Amino acid sequence: MSLKEREGKTEQIKAADIGMKYDADKSVQDLKDKQKGYKWISAFFDKKDTNISLELVYDKDLLKKQFDKLACLDSKNIVEPKDAGIKYTDNGYVIENEVMGTKLNKDGLYSKVENSVKKLETSIDLEAEKLYINPQYTSKDQKLVAAKDLLNKYITSKTTYKLGGQSEVIDGSIIKQWIYVDKDFAAKIDEEKVREYVQGLANKYNTVGRARNFKTSSGAMIAVGGGDYGYAISVNDDVQTLLAAIKEGQVVEREPKYSKTAFGSISNDIGNTYVEVDMTKQHLWFYKNGALVVEGDIVTGDLSKGNGTPTGIYSVKLKQRNATLKGEDYATPVSFWMPFVRGVGLHDAYWRQEFGKDIYKTNGSHGCVNCPPAVANAIFDNIQVGTPVVCFY
Secondary structure (H helix, E strand, O other): OEEOOOOOOOOOOHHHHHEEEEEEEEEEEHHHHHHOHHHHHHHHOOOOOOOOOOOOEOOHHHHHHHHHOHHHHHOOOOOOOOOEEEEEOOOOEEOOOOOOOOOOOOOOHHHHHHHHHOOOOEEOOOOOOOOOOOOOOOOOOOOHHHHHHHHHHHOOOOOEEEOOOOEEOOOHHHOOOOEEEOOOEEEOHHHHHHHEEEEEEEHHHHHOOEEEEEEOOHHHHHEEEEOOEEEEEHHHHHHHHHHHHHHHHHHOEOOOEEEEEOOOOOOOOOOOOOEEEEOOEEEEEEOOOEEEEEEEEOOOOOOHHHOOOOOOOEEOOOOOEEEEEOOOOOOOEEEEEEEOOOOEEEEEOOOOOOOOHHHHHHEEEEEOOEHHHHHHHHHHHOOOOEEEEEOOO
16 A cells, blocks of 8 residues: 655555455355255255355554554654744745645544555545645635734834924834734734833833922022922823824824923923922022013921921912911911912912011921012912922922
């Protein structure tokens, strides 16, 4: 018996090697039995021909040994089948052809060989009998083609983030690190990798709480950190926007999605409109578009009672006329109320006769910045909600 294999190979299982022969013993014995005694007389007058049937026999153990010796079943000769795949090249994503391999369904092959021996078949075409284990996906599979096309669409996307005077570009060279094909050959975007990238942008460009170099009205260059003012990228919102752009293959220029923004640019977020509170000098300046609107002595939080005004950069949260400031042991009406952090704000202090000096050390406020009424009024009339308030010693 000849086995026709892949790659033009053939192998033989010879009849002699499996003890294959015809067994006529039983038929001959039956004929002899008829000729015993007087039976031969009746047989003499019987004009019928006598046929002797030959039974084919073989040694199953020898067949199994010859089968197990086949080169096509030797692990050294077996090439595993491999699905077609998708790989990235300089020309984008392309389909990598499948490997058909030479791995066989061993049980199926043995069953076919055994049946063929019994039927005296002289050859078996392993390919035609579908005895090879083939890859699941070939290069013609529409699922694979669709995944390749979708990946190529993804890498055509380009998002240019505008961050003040700086840019960050996300193009195919980055996107290809985020996309993949799953086990079912569906094109996917690894959202966690996209999130890591956007979080990296946030870590690099967020300014909330970060120390800034600040030139004071006195001419000194200082570092001011802390507070809640500045830019903060909304990572969750930006991830979804970026994912949508990639999926659509969009080419866009945009700012990140922010959860907090500032008056100035991301590279100089304080800008040129701000309130400067120098608590060592107990003096305040308010600049609008770079021009000084008003300045004056102030009284900040009482240090002796642990009520010091917090340092840092904050933003004005609201403007309110004729508010009443309340605490555990006080309720004080003011005409101009501009809070910037946790109930601490700028306001007029009509009850004070003096401002500045060292008053704040022993007779300061509950934490607010007490201003002369005229100063508070001038600030209130010109300031916008969101304006930074820079507080430092």
